[in-house]
Amino acid sequence: MTRKDIVNILIIIVLIISIGLMVAKKEKDDFLNLSYEYINTKDMAITDISTKKDNTNIIDILFKGVDNKGVLVEKELPVYQKSQVLNTQRRVWYLPTEVGTISQYPVYNHVAYDIYSPRGVNETIFPIANGVVSGMYRDAAGANIVTIAHNVNGINYTSQYVHLAAYASGLYVGKEVTINDAIGQMGSTGMATGVHLHIAVVDCKLFDSNDPNCRDLNGFFNYANRRLNEGFNGLGSVMNLSGSWNNR
Ligand SMILES: [Zn+2]
Structure with missing residues (x-):
């Protein structure tokens, strides 16, 4: 083997390792970037994205969240962003708009989160999960507000x-509402x-006098601020929220 052969072999080895690293990185990126952009049907169930470490059929994974009657089943999602401190379990919700x-x-x-839509007032708002309307009111500044109470695996959310x-x-x-x-x-x-x-x-x-954390608007706001300090930032704590999407 000449010196040139050895150099060529080394180049080939380096190329193979580089390609391997690129493939591995792509898989990692696909996993981390998996978001609602991929969940583009309203019939889709809550998704255990944490299991998607390979590129197996994503639709199969998505539909694991529907029981045999076609009812949505919400599933626990383990924390996978280790840098985040979360006091609630990570889970996935639906986007509240079709475009945003x-x-x-x-x-x-x-x-x-503030969500903008090019459709403006033509953008219809949907609940991010099934629940019960707990409030319809106007705040002091005149904002029309809806609140929805959700119970997911024993935890109350508003x-x-x-x-x-x-x-x-x-x-x-x-x-x-669904x-x-x-x-x-x-x-x-x-x-x-x-x-x-x-x-x-x-x-x-919200509006549950038995829940001292947020029995009113002020409580809700103060509690939300406190929870933000603790690492809970609403949708961002509970889903891998994409910056934009084209379809709910
Ligand atoms: Zn805002």
Whole structure:
């Protein structure tokens, strides 16, 4: 073997290792970037994305969340972003709009996501999970708000949808809603600089006097801030939320 042969063999070995690393990285990226953009049907169930470490048929994995009657089953998701401190279990919810872009993420005193849609007031808002409408009210600034109570595996959550242009007809407090039931239209009522949805999710039951964490709006807000400090930032804590999407 000449010196040139050895160099060639070394080059080939380096190439093989590089390709291997690229494939491994791509798989890792696919796993981490898996998001609602891939979950583009409303009939899709809660998804155990943490099991998708390979590229096996994603549809199979998605439908594991439907029981034999076709009812959605919400599944526990283990924490997979180890850098995050989470005091609640990670799980996946549905997006509240069919089209959207996140224009603001949760920060102190804004413990919510703002979602913009090019459809404006034509964008219909849906619950992020099945639940019961717990509130329909107008805040001091005039924002139309809907809250929905969810119980997922024994944990209470409240999702809050703010700035609605209008409530869906036939909506009332106490009504059971699914992820396919419209609750209103995106709007700019209240303190808003433009048409968008402000959506907060907190692991407590708003308007439940038995829940001292958030028995009222103030409690909800304060608790959300506290939970944000602890690593719970609503949808971002509970799903791998993509920055934009084209289909719910
Ligand atoms: Zn907001």
